[in-house]
């Protein structure tokens with residue numbers, strides 16, 4: 001349970017504040033009733049999450065990795081990767097996609113789980129470190145300012161989804177496409193067999 005009182009410019013306090021912001025957006029999404037209200041929240045949450053991930057991956061994680069240990073840090077890395085795939089899919093889809101709400105809901109569930117692990121397992125270990133947490137926090141704030149001014153750099157997950165194009169949609173849509181393709185192959189095979197048998201006669 002995370003209930004430490006820290007100065008607001010402490011690196012851990014900054015992360016905790018970001019966590020609370022996105023959790024609050026997830027709750028707002030669950031209560032939102034109109035498409036436009038939901039879209040506003042999705043857009044804001046995706047930006048918050050992308051900035052938060054850059055700050056952790058570039059600054060916070062490398063600083064604490066050795067002390068926290070590979071097991072917890074690698075799991076956190078993988079959770080970022082999965083979240084970023086979903087973020088990239090949401091960035092590349094539109095409101096017309098009937099899985100958009102579901103995709104954002106799964107992203108929210110997965111990020112809530114990630115936040116809980118960070119707050120219950122990673123951050124208590126980080127707190128033991130004898131480092132200048134205010135200086136670390138300042139580096140994070142400076143980077144955040146830069147990202148807000150110049151934009152968030154694209155990541156490999158966005159490149160992956162862009163390359164896959166519309167083929168990465170949903171398992172249901174992919175199965176339907178497979179079924180149509182199998183149907184077409186069967187028809188073509190049957191047509192070829194009947195042509196062969198007519199030729200023999």
Ligand SMILES: [Fe+2]
Nearest residue numbers: 056076114118
């Ligand atoms: Fe994280």
